[in-house]
Amino acid sequence: GEQVEQRPPHLSVREGDSAIIICTYTDSATAYFSWYKQEAGAGLQLLMSVLSNVDRKEEQGLTVLLNKKDKRLSLNLTAAHPGDSAVYFCAVNNMGYKLTFGTGTSLLVDP
Amino acid sequence: ETAVFQTPNYHVTQVGNEVSFNCKQTLGHDTMYWYKQDSKKLLKIMFSYNNKQLIVNETVPRRFSPQSSDKAHLNLRIKSVEPEDSAVYLCASSPRTGGADEQYFGPGTRLTVL
Numbered sequence: 477g478e479q480v481e482q483r484p485p486h487l488s489v490r491e492g493d494s495a496i497i498i499c500t501y502t503d504s505a506t507a508y509f510s511w512y513k514q515e516a517g518a519g520l521q522l523l524m525s526v527l528s529n530v531d532r533k534e535e536q537g538l539t540v541l542l543n544k545k546d547k548r549l550s551l552n553l554t555a556a557h558p559g560d561s562a563v564y565f566c567a568v569n570n571m572g573y574k575l576t577f578g579t580g581t582s583l584l585v586d587p
Numbered sequence: 588e589t590a591v592f593q594t595p596n597y598h599v600t601q602v603g604n605e606v607s608f609n610c611k612q613t614l615g616h617d618t619m620y621w622y623k624q625d626s627k628k629l630l631k632i633m634f635s636y637n638n639k640q641l642i643v644n645e646t647v648p649r650r651f652s653p654q655s656s657d658k659a660h661l662n663l664r665i666k667s668v669e670p671e672d673s674a675v676y677l678c679a680s681s682p683r684t685g686g687a688d689e690q691y692f693g694p695g696t697r698l699t700v701l
Contacts, residue, residue: 512692519679519693579628
């Protein structure tokens with residue numbers, strides 16, 4: 477089955493710096509890619525999703541890059557602020573019935 | 588307010604007891620899910636229902652059973668809890684079944700088994 481690795485597990489940046497999180501997946505049939513944010517004590521909030529025909533998507537300070545050749549997905553927070561401190565998950569789907577989640581990245585943004 | 592609601596927020600119980608968690612979505616979605624999130628934040632899908640029909644049933648112990656009365660409700664019962672069941676249980680819903688499907692999550696129910 478699909479295997480998703482996410483790194484780094486922990487990331488600490490200063491306010492205004494960029495933060496990059498990377499996921500690699502194994503199934504070449506993977507066609508749907510998404511990023512979620514989980515704040516302390518809360519559920520997951522969808523940040524952005526892309527289909528496999530998209531290489532790059534930008535929205536509100538977030539950039540998602542998809543490299544299908546290397547089976548790599550990344551999330552870039554271009555100017556992080558303390559409110560971005562949370563756990564981030566990638567999630568992928570081969571258009572089947574279930575998402576496979578990455579292992580999570582705990583991001584801390586220092587003011 | 589349209590969202591995914593879960594009750595209770597927290598539950599503490601002893602080994603061998605039965606617990607039930609409730610989930611309701613007011614988003615008008617067709618599909619609902621239960622996930623288990625362990626102490627390391629790892630997420631694993633447990634069950635998925637589409638219009639009251641079970642469509643995903645991962646390898647979970649038989650003491651776990653989902654219950655769906657209609658497409659807006661998906662409850663989870665654990666018949667005889669074990670210490671390894673301590674986790675956060677997250678409910679989610681999505682408009683369709685599978686594919687490029689955005690999932691919306693509830694706040695979770697944290698279970699502690701003593």
